[in-house]
Amino acid sequence: MNWEQLLSLKRFGDTNKRIRKEQDETRLDFEKDYDRVIFSSEFRSLQDKTQVIPLSQTDFVHTRLTHSLEVSVVGRSLGRLVGKKLLEKHPHLQNVHGYQANDFGAIVAAAALAHDIGNPPFGHSGEKAMGEFFKTGTGSQYKNQLTEKEYQDLCDFEGNANGFKILTESRDGRHGGLRLSYATLGAFTKYPKESLPKKPTNHIADKKYGFFQSEKEAFIDIATDLGLQKRSNNHLSFARHPLAFLVEAADDICYTIIDFEDGINLGLIQEEFALEYLSKIIRETIRPENYYALSTKEDRIGYLRALAIGTLINEAVAIFMNHEEAILNGTFNGALLDKSKYEAQIKDIIKISVENIYQSTEVVDKEIAGYGVINTLLSTYTTAVNNTFNGVASNYDKLILKGLPKTIKVNDSSLYNRLSSVCYHISLLSDSKAILEYKKIKGISF
Secondary structure: OHHHHHHHOOOOOOOOOOOHHHOOOOOOOOHHHHHHHHHHHHHHHHHHHOOOOOOOOOOOEEEEHHHHHHHHHHHHHHHHHHHHHHHHHOOOHHOOOOOOOOHHHHHHHHHHHOOOOOOOOOOOHHHHHHHHHHHOOOOHHHHHHHHHHHHHHOOOHHHHHHHHHHHHEOOOOOOOOOOOOHHHHHHHOOOOOOOOOOOOOOOOOHHHOOHHHHHHHHHHHHHHHHHOOOOOOOOEOOOOHHHHHHHHHHHHHHHHHHHHHHHHOOOOOOHHHHHHHHHHOOOEEEEEEEEHOOOOHHHHHHHHHHHHHHHHHHHHHHHHHHOOOHHOOOOOOOOEEEEEEEEHHHHHHHHHHHHHHHHHHHHHHHHHHHHHHHHHHHHHHHHHHHHHHOEEEEEHHHHHHHOOOOOOOOOOOOOHHHHHHHHHHHOOOOOOHHHHHHHHHOOOOO
């Protein structure tokens, strides 16, 4: 792979090549990508979607929206720092093509901003609930009417693939989705493969999948334009866009450190653990007199968090540059922070977060409720849509359809498209909106 192709400014529907040197420096196309994501309705719904603590009433806790904004800020720093070093190493990118360090930052920031845009209500348990409806629940009845890959898309409903759908799917008046640059879409796609085969190798790009069958052709077009390296002759699988490693690192840094911070601010983790665990990462930058001068727990934890994030940003940049050749060749097979000298400390922090936050009673109880909500919505909506298509809709089915958006593909001859459109609708619901629809169906809200 080569950087000239990987930094493609192309957008869906373009007929002429976009040249970096011809860009308006006051508002680059890569920066427009960020704007298009942040002004989208799909991004706004993240303000009421679970990050760690579902439906929390405290100001301390991050939602998907605040998490995504923070990941984009870290991603911008990662991209700019890497961009500066890449331009020093490959000066023709700047001298011949006109690329600047901030271009890399803008691409990573936009992709990072969108990285959770496809997540359904109730966090990762929402993904599992949607998949299990088709795998072991009522939705398993559709298995024999779908291709193997179509069925797998539904059984392993994947927020990353759903995000790619949001960013690229055409609909009336909105061709090409948000029409982001191909460079940003490439950086967004952490798992550039289809749903089958599942985890054919231990390579990081095979951990999950990045696009549904409905967006397969769109992804092939993007991968071809970017020059992504094919990883298999037997199934659709590509090497990651190099900047996807930075998007992943930004996410890893934020959820490791900031989820830990949330747990401390909520009283789920003792404050003493912050100094004990984070000091091992920031031992070269912490100034004890500054730490002990802070009077509130939130300020002290914020000080440690800022130093830890800064340290891990510099670490990720160094790892990326040390392995740039392998990354471009598609042979770098792990996350950047897997190679970090702080790997053991990161694992310790994640372990205590899992034990004290992710498995806390508050989280588990609301995940259980989330399963019930999503199962009810899927069962009710898929039944109404398919009964209508087959001409056997009940009066109840007809009432249900009146409350659903026109994006539901009721008359589509493809069962996969009908089921996917229902999943897509549910995935866009905020936690509160999903609960409201559930209560309406159950007759406990008027």
